[in-house]
Amino acid sequence: MNRFKRQGSVYGFQVAAGLLIVGLAVIFSGVRLSWFEQPPTLAVSAVYSGRLQHPAQVIRIGDQYVAGELFANRIMAADTVEFDSALPVSLDDGASSLQLASPHFMQALDEHRLLVSEGWGSGIIIADIQSGAARRYTGPPARALNAPHGVCQRSGDPWIYVADSLNSRLLRFQNTDDPQWEVFSDTQKRVSYGRQLLCLGDGLWLSNSYENREGLNPGSGSNVLRIVDFTSGVSEVMASFPDVNLTGLEVIDGRWIIAGLWGNQNRLLMIDAKGQHDPVSVDSPEGVPGPPYGLYYDKKAGQLLAAYIGSIHDRSHPGAIVVYTITH
Numbered sequence: 001m002n003r004f005k006r007q008g009s010v011y012g013f014q015v016a017a018g019l020l021i022v023g024l025a026v027i028f029s030g031v032r033l034s035w036f037e038q039p040p041t042l043a044v045s046a047v048y049s050g051r052l053q054h055p056a057q058v059i060r061i062g063d064q065y066v067a068g069e070l071f072a073n074r075i076m077a078a079d080t081v082e083f084d085s086a087l088p089v090s091l092d093d094g095a096s097s098l099q100l101a102s103p104h105f106m107q108a109l110d111e112h113r114l115l116v117s118e119g120w121g122s123g124i125i126i127a128d129i130q131s132g133a134a135r136r137y138t139g140p141p142a143r144a145l146n147a148p149h150g151v152c153q154r155s156g157d158p159w160i161y162v163a164d165s166l167n168s169r170l171l172r173f174q175n176t177d178d179p180q181w182e183v184f185s186d187t188q189k190r191v192s193y194g195r196q197l198l199c200l201g202d203g204l205w206l207s208n209s210y211e212n213r214e215g216l217n218p219g220s221g222s223n224v225l226r227i228v229d230f231t232s233g234v235s236e237v238m239a240s241f242p243d244v245n246l247t248g249l250e251v252i253d254g255r256w257i258i259a260g261l262w263g264n265q266n267r268l269l270m271i272d273a274k275g276q277h278d279p280v281s282v283d284s285p286e287g288v289p290g291p292p293y294g295l296y297y298d299k300k301a302g303q304l305l306a307a308y309i310g311s312i313h314d315r316s317h318p319g320a321i322v323v324y325t326i327t328h
Contacts, residue, residue, distance in 0.1 A: 105150055194207070206225045258282075
């Protein structure tokens with residue numbers, strides 16, 4: 001009887017020890033995934049220009065790709081990202097042909113409807129690229145939009161969010177005949193010249209620069225802001241860039257911030273929002289001038305599409321679409 005008790009005790013100890021080891025392994029695995037997860041890598045897989053001249057952003061909508069052309073004031077649509085057979089999209093607001101004012105950033109609302117910002121104009125366009133029907137919203141009557149750049153909408157959210165750049169503010173409105181506009185109170189006074197705006201599951205993400213322009217919220221450098229609750233007026237600085245202006249923005253897996261740098265840098269930079277890894281610089285391909293402007297993460301293809309706008313001041317050199325393969 002004593003022998004069987006001793007064997008039972010040894011067996012029980014072995015089971016307990018095994019469970020402890022398994023538990024520690026699970027805990028350590030979770031810690032490892034949290035603390036030592038490596039950032040994804042970005043590698044140039046292709047460079048295309050097709051019929052584009054100075055693209056501000058390229059995105060996928062349904063089975064097509066669309067690009068906003070800064071100086072041609074039009075949207076180009078193509079069956080492939082090469083844009084070799086791209087054609088302009090004709091838009092009509094019901095009264096006449098609608099002429100875009102420098103389309104900047106875009107978002108697909110469904111298989112054929114598109115949000116477009118007139119970044120050097122004064123409107124947000126909702127367009128159907130199949131029927132051509134379009135509608136322009138120009139902001140609150142008391143203070144119209146002035147160079148609205150970023151625009152986005154979450155799935156299931158009735159609000160459309162706008163980065164109104166030269167008014168140094170964020171707004172939102174609903175797609176109705178008589179839209180009501182709400183202004184982000186920005187209690188910490190951080191929003192200045194907002195560019196690309198993302199509506200993600202964990203809030204609004206904005207690439208934001210402080211520029212020496214009259215009427216802008218003053219400051220220096222740039223940052224990436226996140227607004228979890230629009231009505232709170234509170235923002236969170238997710239990344240800071242003291243010496244350069246920002247252009248495009250994407251966020252991979254809710255953690256890896258990919259920002260476009262302007263000025264003498266003209267490249268992409270990847271930042272760990274958790275601060276556990278050093279920033280990773282992603283050089284631009286040779287022969288592609290200008291900054292990487294609008295960014296778009298094509299989840300279906302596992303690629304990042306960066307629109308390089310080319311020579312923006314004298315327009316002497318066209319831009320291109322740079323396709324980056326993302327490997328986790």
